Amino acid sequence: MSDFFVATIADVDGATAALVKDGSVHVLPGRPSVADLLADWDSALERLANDVGRGTLVDPLDVDTVGFLPPVPHPPNLYMAGANYADHAREMRGLDRGEPIEKPMEGPFIFLKPTTTLAGHREPIVLPSAYSKVDWEVELAAVMGRRAHRVSAAHALSYVAGYTIANDVSVRDAFRRGSGTEPPLVFDWFAQKGRWTSCPCGPWMLPGAFCPEPGNLAIRLAVNDEVLQDSSTSEMIFSLEEIIEYISAIVPLVPGDVICTGTCAGVGAGMNRFLAAGDIVVARVERIGALQNEAVAETDTARLRALLGRD
Secondary structure: OOOOEEEEEEEOOEEEEEEEEOOEEEEOOOOOOHHHHHHOHHHHHHHHHHHHHHOOOOOOEEHHHOEEEOOOOOOOOEEEEEOOEHHHHHHHHOOOOOOOOOOOOOOOEEEEOOHHHEEOOOOOEEEOOOOOOEEOOEEEEEEEOOOEOOOOHHHHHHHEEEEEEEEOOEEHHHOEOOOOOOOOOOEOHHHHHOOOOOEEEEEEEEEHHHOOOOOOOEEEEEEOOEEEEEEEHHHEOOOHHHHHHHHHHHOOEOOOOEEEOOOOOOOHHHOOOOOOOOOEEEEEEOOOEEEEEEEEEOOOHHHHHHHOOOO
16 A cells, blocks of 8 residues: 555635645545544545555645645544653653653543644744743644544554644743642643644644554654754653553543644753744654644734634
C-alpha cells in the first residue's frame, strides 16, 4: 500500500475530506467528511488505497494553494497527556540529562481541551492581549478509528485510524489564580490551555497502516527557523498504547477522538522565552510533515482576517 495522507480542506462549498499524495490534494468523490470516513475506517482506507493504486484520483490541487482545516475539525473529544516526556519532565524539575524519571503508578496525567481550540495549518495562533507568556508544545496526536472501551495496551494501536501533529499552545501567565485562592483551586488549566486557536493541528492525518511505530518518531519545533524542541516520541513516559488503555478504562473512546500524547523538552517556559506577534511556528513529526502557524495579536484584526479562513 502506497503512503498517502487524509485531510480536511476548505473550499467554496465548505469543508470536505481530501487525499494528499506527492504534493497534490484530491477531493474525494461524493465529498465525504473525515468523520464520514472514520465511521467505517477500515473500509474507507481500503477504498482510498484502491483509488491510489489504480491511479483514478482526478483534479489535483496544489498543496500550497489549499486551505487546510484540522484533520478532524469537530472531534467528539480532545484528550491531552501532560508531563509525558522524560526529557520535558527533567526540564520542568531542573534535573540533569539522563536522570531517571519514575513512571507514576496512577497512570498518565490526562486532561481535556475544548475542541473549539483547534486551528488548522497556516491559521493563526491568537495572542491574548491580557497575557504575555504564550508558549509552544509540539505533540504527536492520534485519531481514533474504532470505538475502544477497556482495551489493553497490547491491542490499542489497532483502534487508531492515524496520526497528525498538534501544538498545545499554553498561556503560562494564566495558569495560577490570583491571591486569596486556596487549594485545590490554585491552578487554572482552562485559562492556560483552553483559549481560541490554542491547539493548531494538522496539516493532515497519516493512516496508522503507514506508521507501525508511533513510539519511535523524531519530533521537533522551530520558531522563526530556530529549532527549540528536538526529541523523539521514544521519550514518552507512557506510550500511546498505555494512554489508550488508561483512557478507555475510564470512558469509551469513539471514532474521531483525538489524543495528544505530550510534549518534549524545549518549551518556552524552560528558558523564559515566549511567542511574539509575527513569530512563525513550525511543528514537525517524522513521516507526517510540518504544521505551520503564525502568532498574531488578537488586536490585529486585519492580519487575523487574512489568515483565518473560518469563524
